[in-house]
Amino acid sequence: MKTLKAYLRFLAAAFAVNVKSVVEYRANFLAQTFGMMLNNAAFAVFWKVLLDRTGGLGGYGFADVMFVWAIVSTSFGLAHVVFGNVRGLSEIIREGDLDAYLLQPKDVWLNVLASRTEPSAWGDFAYGFVVLAFLPGISPERVALFCILALAAAAVFTACFALMESLAFFMGDSTALSGALTEFLLSFSLYPETVFDPGMRWIFYTIVPSGFIAFVPLAAFRSLDWRLVPIAIGAAAAYVALSRAVFNAGLRRYESGNKIGTKV
Amino acid sequence: MPVIEVDRLSKTFRSRVKPRGFVAGIRAVAKPETRIVDAVRAVSFSVEEAEAVAFLGPNGAGKSTTIKMLTGILSPSSGSARVLGLDPSKRGGRERNALARSIGAVFGQKSQLWFHLPPADSFRLLGAVYEIDRKALAARSGELVERFGMAELMDVPVRRLSLGQRIRCEIAASLLHSPRVLFLDEPTIGLDVVVKREIRLLLEELVKRDRVTIFLTSHDIGDIEKICKRAIIIHHGEVVVDESMKDLKHRALAKKYVGVKYAHPVDIDLPGLSPVKRTEDAARFEVDTRRHRLPELIAALAARGELLDLTVEDEPLENIIAEIFGSRSAAEASAVTAAARDARVEEEDAPVAGTDADGRGEP
Structure with a gap:
C-alpha cells in the first residue's frame, strides 16, 4: 500500500513536470493539440459520407465507427500523454540514455516511460471525449464504462509500443518494428473486425491486439455489458507484464553512453 | 568497514567491426565480425567512509565504466563490487532501490534537471522519486539552496542558467536524499576557475562536515588536489597506482x-x-x-x-600523473615489442634487427 502510494505520488509529480515542460511553449502545445483534433475530425467526415452511401460496413453503423474512433483516439492519446517516452524508448536505449533512470529508486520501465509527455497526443486524448459527447444514448454509466475501457486500452497500447521499442536492447534499433506495429494497431482497430478473414482474427488477440483496444470495448459499450471489463483489464495486465519482462531482460545488455544530454 | 569494496571487477564490451568495402559489407550482414574490448580489467580497491578518492586516468582508461558499474548502471562481466554492503549489479528489487537511496551521482555531461523548467520543479519531482516527505523535502531544499547559494536560481528555467549555475544545481539535486556516497564524473568540466573553486569548496565541506564519501573522476588536477586525499590511477582498464596524494606528490x-x-x-x-x-x-x-x-x-x-x-x-601534480601515464604506455609498448620480437625469433629461428611498437621489423 505504501509502495502504491509512493508510485502514485511519483506519477503525479512526473505528470505535473511534463505538463509544465510542454506548456513552456504554449503556442506550440495548443497548435499541436487542436491540429490533431482537426486531423481526426476529417476522418469522421469521410466515414459519414461513406456510411451514408453504403448504409453500413461489416456490421458497423456510423455510431459504432465513431465509438471505435473515440476509444482508440483517447487510449492512444492517454498512452502518449502519460507515458510520452513510449515511442522514444528505442532511441533512449540506443543512445545509452537510461543512466539517470537506473540511478533512481523507481521501477526503470515506468520511470523512463513517464518522464515525458507528447504534446500532439493531448489532441487525440481530448478528441475521444468530444466524439463520445455526440454519441446517441450517452449516459453517465456509459461515460464511466468508456473511461475504464480507455484506461485498459491505453495500457495495451503502452505495453505493445514499449515492448517493440525494448527490442532495441537485442537488435540495436527497433524503431522500424515499432512503427510497423503502430500502423497495424491503428489500421486494424479502426475497421470492423468482421471485414477481416475469420482465419486471421486470432492476430487481434495476440500479436496486434486490436481486439482488446477496440473490438472488446465496442461489444461492452454497445450492450452496456460490464462483464467484458475484467477481460479488457486482464488482457492489459498480461501485456504490461510481458512488456516489463522483455525490458528487464534487455536491461542486462544495456551499454550506457557518453552523449551529452538533458531532460526536456 | 569499507564503504566501497571492489574485487577483480572487469567489464568487456563486444563491438561490431565495421567492414571495409561493399562485398565485405554484404558479407557482414549474414556474418557480422565482432571484437571484444576490455574496458576494465580485474580492478580491485576499497574506499573507507568519508574518504575522498580521485579516480584518474587518460581518456578511455575505464574510469566512467568503473563508476557506472559501482552505481548499478552497467553490469560487470566478472568480479564483484559492493557499495555500502549492497551489490550494484542487482538490477531489480529492494537491493537496487536501497542502493539508489544511499548514493548520489553527478555526471558532468548528463543532466538530471529538466531543461525547460526551473530547478525547483525538478527538486519536487526528485522528492517524489526518493519518497522524501514534503516537509522534509522543503527543509532539505532550503538547506541546500542556502549552502549552494541558489536562492535566485531556483525559479529560473535550467536552459537560462550558466553552466556553473547548472552544475551547482545538479550537485544540490544529487544531495537531496542525503546520500552517504557521492560519485562525480567530471563535475567541473567546462567551468571557469571561479566556479570550479566554489564547487571544490562545497565538495570539501561535504566530506568534512557531512562525512560523505566522495569518488571523483576528473581531468582537472585542481579538483584532485583540493578535494582528494587519495588517488587511484587506472590505465588501459588496470589500476597502476593506488596511493595517498601525499605519497604521489x-x-x-x-x-x-x-x-x-x-x-x-x-x-x-x-x-x-x-x-x-x-x-x-x-x-x-x-x-x-x-x-x-x-x-x-x-x-x-x-x-x-x-x-x-x-x-x-x-x-606540478599534472606532470607527475602525465609521467605515470607516459611511462606505463612506454612500458606496454616495449613489452609488445619484446613479445613480438620473441615470437618472431621463435618462428623464424633467425636474428631480428628490431621491431617497432606494432611488431613490424626494422630494415
Missing part, C-alpha cells in the same frame, strides 16, 4: 622549479644547468635535486645580481 620531491627575477639584465647562465625559460632579467630552472644542491644553487643565483623575486616550486 612525494614522487615530485626529486624535481624542483626555481624561478628568479632580477632588477637589471644579468648573465644568468649557470654551469651544468640550463634554464627552461629565460629573458634578459628572469629565468626558470628545472632542478634535479639529486644532482644539484638547492641552497648552493640559490646562493649562486643571488650572487648574479640584485634579486627582485625568487620562487621554488614542487613539480
Whole structure:
C-alpha cells in the first residue's frame, strides 16, 4: 500500500513536470493539440459520407465507427500523454540514455516511460471525449464504462509500443518494428473486425491486439455489458507484464553512453 | 568497514567491426565480425567512509565504466563490487532501490534537471522519486539552496542558467536524499576557475562536515588536489597506482622549479644547468635535486645580481600523473615489442634487427 502510494505520488509529480515542460511553449502545445483534433475530425467526415452511401460496413453503423474512433483516439492519446517516452524508448536505449533512470529508486520501465509527455497526443486524448459527447444514448454509466475501457486500452497500447521499442536492447534499433506495429494497431482497430478473414482474427488477440483496444470495448459499450471489463483489464495486465519482462531482460545488455544530454 | 569494496571487477564490451568495402559489407550482414574490448580489467580497491578518492586516468582508461558499474548502471562481466554492503549489479528489487537511496551521482555531461523548467520543479519531482516527505523535502531544499547559494536560481528555467549555475544545481539535486556516497564524473568540466573553486569548496565541506564519501573522476588536477586525499590511477582498464596524494606528490620531491627575477639584465647562465625559460632579467630552472644542491644553487643565483623575486616550486601534480601515464604506455609498448620480437625469433629461428611498437621489423 505504501509502495502504491509512493508510485502514485511519483506519477503525479512526473505528470505535473511534463505538463509544465510542454506548456513552456504554449503556442506550440495548443497548435499541436487542436491540429490533431482537426486531423481526426476529417476522418469522421469521410466515414459519414461513406456510411451514408453504403448504409453500413461489416456490421458497423456510423455510431459504432465513431465509438471505435473515440476509444482508440483517447487510449492512444492517454498512452502518449502519460507515458510520452513510449515511442522514444528505442532511441533512449540506443543512445545509452537510461543512466539517470537506473540511478533512481523507481521501477526503470515506468520511470523512463513517464518522464515525458507528447504534446500532439493531448489532441487525440481530448478528441475521444468530444466524439463520445455526440454519441446517441450517452449516459453517465456509459461515460464511466468508456473511461475504464480507455484506461485498459491505453495500457495495451503502452505495453505493445514499449515492448517493440525494448527490442532495441537485442537488435540495436527497433524503431522500424515499432512503427510497423503502430500502423497495424491503428489500421486494424479502426475497421470492423468482421471485414477481416475469420482465419486471421486470432492476430487481434495476440500479436496486434486490436481486439482488446477496440473490438472488446465496442461489444461492452454497445450492450452496456460490464462483464467484458475484467477481460479488457486482464488482457492489459498480461501485456504490461510481458512488456516489463522483455525490458528487464534487455536491461542486462544495456551499454550506457557518453552523449551529452538533458531532460526536456 | 569499507564503504566501497571492489574485487577483480572487469567489464568487456563486444563491438561490431565495421567492414571495409561493399562485398565485405554484404558479407557482414549474414556474418557480422565482432571484437571484444576490455574496458576494465580485474580492478580491485576499497574506499573507507568519508574518504575522498580521485579516480584518474587518460581518456578511455575505464574510469566512467568503473563508476557506472559501482552505481548499478552497467553490469560487470566478472568480479564483484559492493557499495555500502549492497551489490550494484542487482538490477531489480529492494537491493537496487536501497542502493539508489544511499548514493548520489553527478555526471558532468548528463543532466538530471529538466531543461525547460526551473530547478525547483525538478527538486519536487526528485522528492517524489526518493519518497522524501514534503516537509522534509522543503527543509532539505532550503538547506541546500542556502549552502549552494541558489536562492535566485531556483525559479529560473535550467536552459537560462550558466553552466556553473547548472552544475551547482545538479550537485544540490544529487544531495537531496542525503546520500552517504557521492560519485562525480567530471563535475567541473567546462567551468571557469571561479566556479570550479566554489564547487571544490562545497565538495570539501561535504566530506568534512557531512562525512560523505566522495569518488571523483576528473581531468582537472585542481579538483584532485583540493578535494582528494587519495588517488587511484587506472590505465588501459588496470589500476597502476593506488596511493595517498601525499605519497604521489612525494614522487615530485626529486624535481624542483626555481624561478628568479632580477632588477637589471644579468648573465644568468649557470654551469651544468640550463634554464627552461629565460629573458634578459628572469629565468626558470628545472632542478634535479639529486644532482644539484638547492641552497648552493640559490646562493649562486643571488650572487648574479640584485634579486627582485625568487620562487621554488614542487613539480606540478599534472606532470607527475602525465609521467605515470607516459611511462606505463612506454612500458606496454616495449613489452609488445619484446613479445613480438620473441615470437618472431621463435618462428623464424633467425636474428631480428628490431621491431617497432606494432611488431613490424626494422630494415
